[in-house]
Amino acid sequence: MDSLSSNYHFMYKKILFFLCFSQLAWASFSQNLPPGAASYANEGNEPLEFRTGMPNTKGSSPNVSAFRRIEDAGVDMFNGISTLKLPLYRLSGEQMQFDVGLSYYGGGVRMNEIAGWTGLSWTLDGEYQISRIVNDLPDEWYNTASSSYMSGAYRDKGYLYTAKQQLDHNNWTSPGFLGLESFDIHLLSNVATMDKFIFDSEPDEFRFALPNGVSGSFYRDHRANPNDLNGWKVKSKSNLVLEITHELHVVEYNTNNLYEIELDKWSGGSTCKIPTLFTKFIIGTPDGYRYVFGGVETALEVSRGILKFPNPSDPKIKTEAQYTVNSWKLSKIIAPSGEEVNFAYSRDKIQFQRSKELINAVKQGTNQWSTPSLEVNASITYPVYLSVIETKKQKLIFKRSQAIEKWYLALVDSGCNMSTLGPSANNNNFSFLVLRDDQQHCQYAYNYLWDSQNNFEGNLPNYNQQLDSVILFDKLSNQYVDGFKLVQRANPNHRRTLDRIFKFNFTDSKIQDNYEFTYNNIEGLPNLEAWNRDYWGFEQDGNAEPVTGCGILYELRSTTGNFAIKGLLNTIKNPLGGITEIQYEANVYSKQIKVNTTNGSVNVANNVNGNAVGPGARVKKIIQKDYLGAPDTYKEYFYTSNYPVGTNSSGLLNFDNIAIDAITGNCGNSSSTLANYSTLNQNQFTKQFKGGIINYSEVTERNADGSYTVFNYTNAENPEYRDEFAAGYGSYNVLNSSNLNFRLSSKDLDRGKMKTIRQYSSNNRLVKKTENIYQDDPLRVSDYIKSISILTLGSISSYYCLGQAEPGLGNHRAWAYKNYTYKNPLIKSIQTDYFESGPDIVSETEYGYDPYGNIASTKSKDSDGNTIVKTTKYNSHPDYDMVTSNNTASGIRKLKYQYGIKNFPVETMFSSQKPPVSGVDQPPYYLSAQLNTVNINRPMPEKKYLLRAANGLIEGTPSNTNGFFSSKISTSGTFQMDSRYVLEEEIIDFTTGNALALPKPVSVTNRQGGNYTLTWDHSGFYASSKTANVTVAEIAYSGFDGTYSGNNAVFKNGWNFNEANVQTGISFTGQRSLQAVPVSSGTAANAFITTGNVIIGKPYKISFWARSVIGNLYLANGTSATVLSLKKTGKDGWQYYEAEFIPNGTVGLVYASSGIIPINAQIDELMLLPMNAQMESYSYNTGTGNITSVNTGNGNVLLYEYDGLGRLLTVRDDAGNILKNHSYKLQNN
Structure with a gap:
């Protein structure tokens, strides 16, 4: 799950x-x-x-x-x-x-x-x-130009249309194929003989x-x-x-x-x-x-x-x-x-x-360099x-x-x-x-x-x-x-x-x-667009604008740390007046990636002069300053190997490039050379190196008390985690031996994972170590997407290669590379606790996964050497993928095929396996298990079963029918589970739901005696009451806080009343109450609210709060009516009524008044429940979700008041007496 x-x-x-x-x-x-x-160069560029x-x-x-x-x-x-x-x-x-x-x-x-x-x-x-x-090209590109040479097969097409045809074969990396592929560009001078136009690769x-x-x-x-x-x-x-x-x-x-x-x-x-x-x-x-x-x-x-x-x-x-x-x-x-x-x-x-x-x-042949052009690369976006x-x-x-x-x-x-x-x-x-x-x-x-x-x-x-x-x-x-x-x-x-x-x-x-x-x-x-920047677009030393004439072979700046922290967040002042300060420093590295185009390898080289400054900033220290003068607390970070004695940075510069792209064999002339310099060209290299610019293999976090933790990460020092040289190379009109450009297949998925965590005391004593092992299966690299990168190097002026309609488009190179999509999750974690006296304690945990990436098993060892296994079978497990014939089986199978759920834990099992004896593995014994089933009509849990076996159960087999049997859907379509499971909890029924609200649990039974019933209000979004030891058909409750017309009538929760009489602004709890319109005769037939949710002959209690009562309130019971007596007085003139009775028919309330001017009474918190039950009701501020009252019955109500920010200010009893006050001392308040 x-x-x-x-x-x-x-x-x-x-x-x-x-x-x-x-x-x-x-x-x-x-x-x-x-x-x-990945971390790239200038965004938008x-x-x-x-x-x-x-x-x-x-x-x-x-x-x-x-x-x-x-x-x-x-x-x-x-x-x-x-x-x-x-x-x-x-x-x-x-x-x-x-x-x-x-x-x-x-x-x-x-x-x-x-x-x-x-x-x-x-x-x-x-x-x-x-x-x-x-x-x-954009993957979905399909050129619709209205031109005769762009019809049928001669259209530009994106990867969506061309990939399978062009790349789904085994020779996609061969030089011959890539040489032809690199020639796949605009061939307008000889339209009749061209095979294709532009196919995105x-x-x-x-x-x-x-x-x-x-x-x-x-x-x-x-x-x-x-x-x-x-x-x-x-x-x-x-x-x-x-x-x-x-x-x-x-x-x-x-x-x-x-x-x-x-x-x-x-x-x-x-x-x-x-x-x-x-x-x-x-x-x-x-x-x-x-x-x-x-x-x-x-x-x-x-x-x-x-x-x-x-x-x-x-x-x-x-x-x-x-x-x-x-x-x-x-x-x-x-x-x-x-x-x-x-x-x-x-x-x-x-x-x-x-x-x-x-x-x-450009330098072509023996000619001098041409003057570079200042290219203004502009784009427009229509933002949303x-x-x-x-x-x-x-x-x-x-x-x-x-x-x-x-x-x-x-x-x-x-x-x-x-x-x-x-x-x-x-x-x-x-x-x-x-x-x-x-x-x-x-x-x-x-x-x-x-x-x-x-x-x-x-x-x-x-x-x-x-x-x-x-x-x-x-x-x-x-x-x-x-x-x-x-x-x-x-x-x-x-x-x-x-x-x-x-x-x-x-x-x-x-x-x-x-x-x-x-x-x-x-x-x-x-200023934006300033020239003094490095490959990644960070500010460096130098002039902000190019020199006159744009500067022949104008260089991007080398990296310094002088400007790294400029513009970064420095302090945060919090509402209590304390300050968090963040200190930064420039990135530093001691190693960098080196690509060897001669032998097609990617290597890691140590810097000749040791540590070097890299682009961007890193955090150095985070300080928390208390406004009352308490000592500062902080965490400080060190990016060196072998802390605290090491001085070499653990940083590795994840980048390599060539400053000038030069080839020989221009337009098929083996003695002709062509070279091109562009500041924009460097983006083809910054784009390739994914997973960060400077990556740190080891970082130490030191606390104010001197204790510290050392974190080690997977990085390119391990050859298995380095990017791979292009899977293939081919060219047209270029001598292969002259090419120094390159493309890589990134393996950034392998890098940046936590290898070890070592915790030290302030005296440098190792306290705890955690080691992580990942699924580095060599076969993982077979999971990739094929790509071919094509580069055309332009030549000077109007120089044409044979067969080309445009200058300088006759020098083409193509690289085949892979976009890896494999998974390499954590499969094992080893934790060692070290003690100054006594033996060290080592614990191991292994992880297994199902086909959807859910954790299907964990294995660990206890102090006796037994292997403890937790196994989880999700609804997507093959044991549940069968045609079904009963509700339980159908509910589980529908989770996947109707609702798209693959991670619902149907069965979770705990087993113990003793160490091998004389080299023979011992069978596992199942100690406990939990099984969950699902409602057939909705993706909601319905039943929870538990199985406990103090002495363990061996796995069942055809010859051992007393063993434990894991659940499954049988070939006949029925759900089968071990007969020793005991029903622990069950949702008996749900609300019907409506167009706005989903069905909600109504009656829940629990083996430990925690049976209860819920009612819902506010269109079904909030539980309005919880009653123990009853069913929903035995109770009725309303706080009258919702709306009750149409589909919302279900949230009257057993009461029948005219929703037009619900009044906003006058209430004992919540926001609304029910108006009781007076009648002249206190008979049962004149009840303004009624319910049939009673069991005839069973003792019941009815209670409510009322205000503005001029006359009498009656309990209607069947055909009779009995005057109700006041029990206590609460806040703002509200009065509490309560009566015990045995129902003999429909139950309700009547309000009779003989006053000359009829005055409506208000009714709130109307509870009806059996005497052996216990009800608790709730009111809410739906805007904040805060509970504004809790009615525990017997006239006991707690009222909660909040300020405009939703903070609790006061707790009162039903009489309005203050039980608790809260005050807040914050800025500007």
């Missing part, structure tokens, strides 16, 4: 701290990403389109980039990155809950990083999405994170047919098996059925129409939950590139200018029961991203923002506004050839940047650019949004409850940061959870 990703958090030690808001617990459903995902050398300009919004960054970086000590989590809300549904909060990433601020809507380096937990990294990477903490990527399976909706493979460090399906919109050539997206409402023009795209993804998990991404156009984030004026006949117009969807927002979570959490989004104004690179510094998260009970509403922040400087002529900006005569005028027209005819971005020409003088406008507040709305009471205000920096000269957050409410003026944040030298962060 549980996976190791959620069950064994010690595997991933994280530098993680929580600032918890009062009465808001951090929940297990919060986003908790495992470490080791994707690598070259490898076929043509053109920039891939399909960008992403700052929100998506910020989200990717949390995904990319292993937020743990393996990468030295701290994270801060601020929980905001746990949104409640019926059975579902959804957590929303904020997360901070502390790994360093990149030069070109634009703040998302929650502020620089902050992300919103609760805003989940699938984000795509496009490799080559690299699957896109679709990254995801789910609210249950599971994250990873998925790829299109090269073995899948194009029409296979399930043809996806998942790469994740979670051991759970996920199911991916998609919906696709695609039109054939010259059809008009295009997918329409309204991009925004500000810039005019028609709706954008896209010919081909994935419109929806659904991720299913073994617990039966389905996560829907996209599905509606407002949940799709669209992007495209900005290019110069095109040649209308240029076929690349379709490839480069195509609108693509690179982010699918989470739109719905569906539980197996059918309950949903829904997400709504709204599209806002366009977002621009821009970067400057030097490209095409989360506006509402909605459950059955609550809404969370997100408010935003226009951001004010540092933005791109206007482009100026720096003496460079701005080749992609338009006519060279106007190369410093950004208004000449236009969008290529295409089949979609979308003019939105075009209009924005003209707006920029008129109003922004060569610069792009900034329409980025910021999140201002998050507001909770209660649907049951139809009221706003409270909210959080986010205060962000509004300074056009600074990056935008989150500076403060506090909670407000709609009842009083009090605020809570007032947190304030400060940052390291946020004012000193450079």
Whole structure:
């Protein structure tokens, strides 16, 4: 039922701290990403389109980039990155809950990083999405250009259409095949002889994170047919098996059925129409939950590139200018029961991203280097923002506004050839940047650019949004409850940061959870697009702008640590006045990856000069300062090997590259050389090395008392965990011996796992050690997706290779590599406790898994050497996969085939096995077991059985029928289980449910005597009473707090009354009461409320509270009526009535008054139950979920009062007397 990703958090030690808001617990459903995902270079600055050398300009919004960054970086000590989590809300549904909060990433601020809507380096937990990294063409690409040379087989096609045909064979790595594949580009000069156009050979990477903490990527399976909706493979460090399906919109050539997206409402023009795209993804998990991404156009984030004026006949117009969807927002979570959490989004104004690179510094033959061009790589995104998260009970509403922040400087002529900006005569005028027209005819971005020409003088406008507040709305009471205000920096000269957050409410003026944040030298962060950056986009030494002429062979800066901590979160002031301080330092490494293209190997080399500074920052110390003057507490981190005496960093630089890409054999001329330098080219290397930039094999966490813990991680020092050299290489018009470029098959799935944890006392004595062993089966590497990366190296000017229509497209290389998708879970953990006197204690635990990644068995040894085994059989076990013929068997089987559940534990068994005797294994003895069955009509547990065998039961066999028999569905379809099971607990029946609420348990029986009955109110969301030792047909209760018309009549819970008489605002408990309209005669026939939920002749008790009684209240019993007497007086004029009687028919209440002016009475807390039963009832504030009263019967009621922030203030008795007071001393209150 549980996976190791959620069950064994010690595997991933994280530098993680929580600032918890009062009465808001951090929940297990919060986003908790495992470490080791890929870490890339500048987001929004994707690598070259490898076929043509053109920039891939399909960008992403700052929100998506910020989200990717949390995904990319292993937020743990393996990468030295701290994270801060601020929980905001746990949104409640019926059975579902959804957590929303904020997360901070502390790994360093990149030069070109634009703040998302929650502020620089902050992300919103609760805003989940699938984000795509496009490799080559978009996978679903199907070119629809209206040109004669693009018909039938001669269309550009994405991996979805081409993978099986191109790659599902054994010679996909052969040089001959790859040489032909690398020639598969634009061959327009000889259309008649070409075999194909562009066939995509690299699957896109679709990254995801789910609210249950599971994250990873998925790829299109090269073995899948194009029409296979399930043809996806998942790469994740979670051991759970996920199911991916998609919906696709695609039109054939010259059809008009295009997918329409309204991009925004500000810039005019028609709706954008896209010919081909994935419109929806659904991720299913073994617990039966389905996560829907996209599905509606407002949940799709669209992007495209900005290019110069095109040649209308240029076929690349379709490839480069195509609108693509690179982010699918989470739109719905569906539980197996059918309950949903829904997400709504709204599209806002366009977002621009821009970067400057030097490209095409070319040396051809013996010629001098050509002057590089200053390439302005711009992209546009039509962002969508989360506006509402909605459950059955609550809404969370997100408010935003226009951001004010540092933005791109206007482009100026720096003496460079701005080749992609338009006519060279106007190369410093950004208004000449236009969008290529295409089949979609979308003019939105075009209009924005003209707006920029008129109003922004060569610069792009900034329409980025910021999140201002998050507001909770209660649907049951139809009221706003409270909210959080986010205060962000509004300074056009600074990056935008989150500076403060506090909670407000709609009842009083009090605020809570007032947190304030400060940052390291946020004012000193450079301008966007500054040149003094390293390969990964971090600030380094050097000029911010290139020298005149762009600088021949202009170099990216080498890494220093001078700027590593700039812009990072420094202090957090909490509501009590204490301060958390985070200290950082630059990353340092002593080893790095080295790729040898001669022998095709990946190695680890020690730095010649020892430790070297690496990109980005790592956390050094976290200090907690108490505002009352108590001593500081802290944790300090050391990233060295062999602490405390070692000085060498345990860091390994996960990167290698070539500065200049050079080949020989240009256009088939063996004496011709061609070399190309580009700053953008380096992204092809930063993209390959996944799993973090600097990875630390050993990290020590030291406490203030001098004790410390040493953590060791799997890393590339182990050859088994290193990336693999390309599986194959081929080329066309290139001498193989001259190639120094490379591609790798990443094995980052193996790295970043916890190897050992060693705990030491302050005097360096080893106290405890934990060792973890993973499933490193050599055969695991047979699980992969095939990919071929193709690179064309451009040549100078109008130089053509034979048979080519475009200059410099005759030098092609192709690498075959693998995207691994294997699983390598924890299979064994060894814990050793060390003592100063006495023997050490060693304990081992082994783990086994079922095909869906659920833990199926654990094995450990007791002090006598016996093996203790816990075995779990889930509903997906083969023993239950049979045609069924009874309700119990059908209920279990339906979990998988109707509800998608594969992890319900049907049977859990505990056994003990003695050590072998004379080398002979001893049989296991079953000591205890638990068996659970399921209701046939709903995915809910129904019965729980227990089996206990003090002396153990040997496993049953045909010859030993007295042994233990595990449960199964027989060949005849009936459910079979061991006859010694004893029924422990059973849900006898459920409510009928309605359109809003699911069925709820009503009567529960327990073998230990804990039988009870529940009633429900508030549309079935809250239990209103609990009564022991009765059935639901014997009682009636109402606090009159709900609505009772239509399907909600079932929540009258045995009483019959006119729901129109329920009054809001006057009540003894809760929010409502029942009005009793007076009659002139106190006869049973005049009862205003009645019930038949009684057993004739059995002693009963009726009780209630009443107010404004002018006359008499009567108990109607059958045809008779008896005056009721007052028992006690409570608060605000309410009076308590109680009577004991033996029913002889329908029971009810009558209110008779002889007053001249009839005055309605109010009735509340009406209980009817047998004398031998005990009832307790509850009232709620549905907005906060707080209980506002508990009625224990006999006139004893406790009343709970809260302030506007939901904090308990006062506890009173039924008379209004104060029993307990609470006060709060927080900032600003």
